[in-house]
Amino acid sequence: MTRGELGRIVGGTPRAVESGLAELVAAYEGTGLRLQRSGDEWQIVTAPQHAPQVAAYLGADRLRLSAASLETLSVVAYRQPVTRAEVEAIRGVNCDQTIYTLASRRLIEERGRKEAPGRPILYGTTWEFLECFGLQSLDDLPRALSPEGALVLEGQPETTTPSTLG
C-alpha cells in the first residue's frame, strides 16, 4: 500500500500519513509484526526473529542460493538499478544464468531500460528480496562491511573503475 493510497483512505496529508507510519513503526517494535517499506510501498509483515515459527506454520521452505547467485544479488542490491553488463563488469564473469535464476525466484525484477546503446534492461531488487533477507527496507542493507568498502563509490553503476584510489 502506498503513502498516497493511505492518504486518500484516511483523508490525511502526505506528511500526516508519514508521521502516522513512523508511529506505527515504533508501535510495532518488540511485537511479532513490523512495517516493511520498498520505495513508497508499505506493508505489515511478520518480524524476522519469529521466522522459524511462521515458516513452520506456513510450511515454507528455506531459500537457498549459490555463492554466484549471492554475488550477483549483492551487486544488484547495492547498485540498483543496474544492467547485466554492469554486474558482469564487476564480477568478471558471465551472469546470464544467475540473473535468470534470481529473476525467476522473484528476488530481482526489471526496472525499465537504460538509455544507452541497445537499451539494456535495468534490474532492481523486489519486495520478496526484502522479505527473504528480513530487511525492513533497502536502507537496512548492511553498509561498510570492509574498510576497503569505503573506497568503492556507491550508487554509480557506471564506475567499474573508481578513480579515487589511495
Next chain:
Amino acid sequence: MESQAPRVSVEGFDGPLDLLLELVEERKLDILTVRLGDLADAYLARVRAMAELPADEVSAFLALASRLVLLKARSLLPSLEPLPEEEAESEEELRARLLEYAVVRERASALGARLRAGERAFHREGGTVELPPRGGEVDALALAFGRVLALAARQRDEELVTPGERYSVEQRTSEIEALVEAQGRVSFASLLGAAPTVGWAVVTFIALLDLYRRAVIDLLQDELFADIVITRRDATSART
C-alpha cells in the same frame, strides 16, 4: 533450478577475479599494496591445474593471466614501453576492480549469512476482505428468518388442510402480466398476498423470472431483503 544452471564457478573459483582474490587472501597480502604481477605465476599454475574448462571460460581466465604476466614483465623491465592497451587497464585499474569485487564478495557472504540465519519476514497473502453488502443488518436477517419460520409453520397447516393444491406457472404468469399491464406497478409482497403458501410463492417467483426474461417487466429492489417492485417495461425503454 539452481542445480540445472551451468556452473560458472570452476574448481571452487567463481571467475578470474575470484581466483586472483583467493591468491591475495591465501598469502595474507593487502589488496591495496600487493604487486599483482607477482601473482602471475601462482595464477597461471592454478589455471593450468583446472581440468577441462569450457572455451569461453578459459578465455576469461587467460585474459586476466595475460594482464598479470604483462604487469610482471613491466616490473622486471621498467624500461619497457607501455602499449596503448596497457594504458587501458593499468595495474591500478585492475587493483580497483579487485577491490570492488572483494567488497561484492564480502557483501554476498553477509547476505548468505542472513539467508542461513533464516530471519526472514512473511506478509499476509493478499486478496481483498469481503465486506457484507449494505443493508445486511442483523435485524433484517432476524426478520427474514421470522418470515421463513411463519411460512414453514403455515406450510404444515396447509398440508393438513389442502394437500392437493396445485398451481400453474403459465396461469400465474398471465395473471401477473395482466395485473402489471393494468396497474403499471405492483409489489412482490402484494402479489404474494397476506398468507402465501410455499408453492404459491415459488410459482409467483418463477412467473416473475419468466416475465423478466421476456423483457415484459423490470424488477427493482432498494436494499437487501426489501420488497421487490415490479414495473412494466414500456416499449421504448425495452428497445434502448
